[in-house]
Amino acid sequence: MHRTYENDDIAVFWDSEKCRHAHKCVEGSPKAFSPMRRPWIDLGEADTAEVWQAIDECPSGALSCVYKHDIRVEYDESNCRSVAYDGESRIRECDFQETPDGCVIYHTEVRPAYGNKGIAKRLVYKIVEEAERQKKAIIPTCSYAAKILG
Numbered sequence: 001m002h003r004t005y006e007n008d009d010i011a012v013f014w015d016s017e018k019c020r021h022a023h024k025c026v027e028g029s030p031k032a033f034s035p036m037r038r039p040w041i042d043l044g045e046a047d048t049a050e051v052w053q054a055i056d057e058c059p060s061g062a063l064s065c066v067y068k069h070d071i072r073v074e075y076d077e078s079n080c081r082s083v084a085y086d087g088e089s090r091i092r093e094c095d096f097q098e099t100p101d102g103c104v105i106y107h108t109e110v111r112p113a114y115g116n117k118g119i120a121k122r123l124v125y126k127i128v129e130e131a132e133r134q135k136k137a138i139i140p141t142c143s144y145a146a147k148i149l150g
């Protein structure tokens with residue numbers, strides 16, 4: 001299972017298949033990470049620096065995070081894509097296709113001016129989360145999506 005959790009500053013990614021339950025995250029930021037709660041990650045009351053530090057301690061790579069840089073990411077189901085916006089300007093997108101075998105993620109557009117900000121990862125996660133909620137298989141043919149999900 002893949003999930004994204006956000007506050008105004010950061011987006012936190014969690015990949016449940018990598019999680020080894022060493023609980024470094026819970027010790028590092030108990031307000032953000034609590035296995036007794038659903039959802040178990042809640043950034044609302046947590047300090048961003050503390051969350052970042054806790055994620056650095058995760059031994060498995062199940063957790064990662066990026067600064068959002070005021071970039072908004074939305075799921076656009078009718079056009080089979082997720083889209084990133086800087087203000088009203090569309091700056092990136094990730095495209096998928098529904099097939100009988102599942103959700104095929106076949107293209108992630110990367111504009112160099114917005115590189116190294118984790119935007120493509122947010123775009124891929126946005127599609128994957130929705131596909132997982134709909135219990136669809138995910139088939140990443142885009143090399144970037146495959147790398148993220150590998």
Ligand code: SF4
Binds near residue numbers: 021022023057061063
């Ligand atoms: S520190 Fe990482 S591996 Fe441990 S419980 Fe948290 S997410 Fe899972």
